[in-house]
Amino acid sequence: MGKASGILRVAAAEVGYLEKASNAGLDSKTANAGSNNWTKYGKWYGLNGPEAYWCHMFISWCAAQSGNAGIIPRTASCYNGKDWFAERGRFHLRAAYTPRAGDVVYFSTRQYPNGGGHVGIVEKVENGYVYTIEGNTSGASGVVANGGGVARKSYPLGYPSIYGYGNPKYEQEEPDMTEAQVKQIIEKTKEAEQYNSVEECPAWARPTIEKLVQKGYLQGDEDGNLELSFDLMRNLVINDRAHLYG
Structure with a gap:
């Protein structure tokens, strides 16, 4: 079992990564940039190329790299990820929950409602906003579900497209002494x-x-x-x- 701080360190180091035009330069952040969904996260998962939407593969990759593979599902599907948390009693709808750093946030889109459209990692919650790190998105405002890179985003806590949160069972971290x-x-x-x-x-x-x-x-x-x-x-x-x- 890992810690929330671990997955956040891994995710933050990936900010700025761009998906590739072909199956080349996958490990570079910016080389061979394109819009064909080729990524090192897809290579790790085993699913790459134009139809390999990789937002949850990114989350799963970060979990594996930080020792959190057992508490965050390994999947390419937002629906499967959401259901995985729900089956373990660790999924919370937006209106009934205040997210925590390290939570997995599930978004609805017009094409994929009920949390199936996109996903990110909660970096922090501050002043009524939830701040995230997301894969296959862009820095544009709002939910961007196929944007081609890893970016930091922010949303009001009541943002309608936020469907809910998976809360991984992280190892408890001792707070710093005052x-x-x-x-x-x-x-x-x-x-x-x-x-x-x-x-x-x-x-x-x-x-x-x-x-x-x-x-x-x-x-x-x-x-x-x-x-x-x-x-x-x-x-x-x-x-x-x-x-x-x-």
């Missing part, structure tokens, strides 16, 4: 050389220490004091967040 939390940790370290109970530990460490005490991995002295140094406590938390303790 400046106040960092200062609190430093002050606590100055005040005491050791932490003798779960309650004395900083809030960010308590779940880990409590888990290890309950499992019997951490045992206090004869008076029940844990005698945890700050460095040991920090290393235990790092290991726990790496899922080493189950």
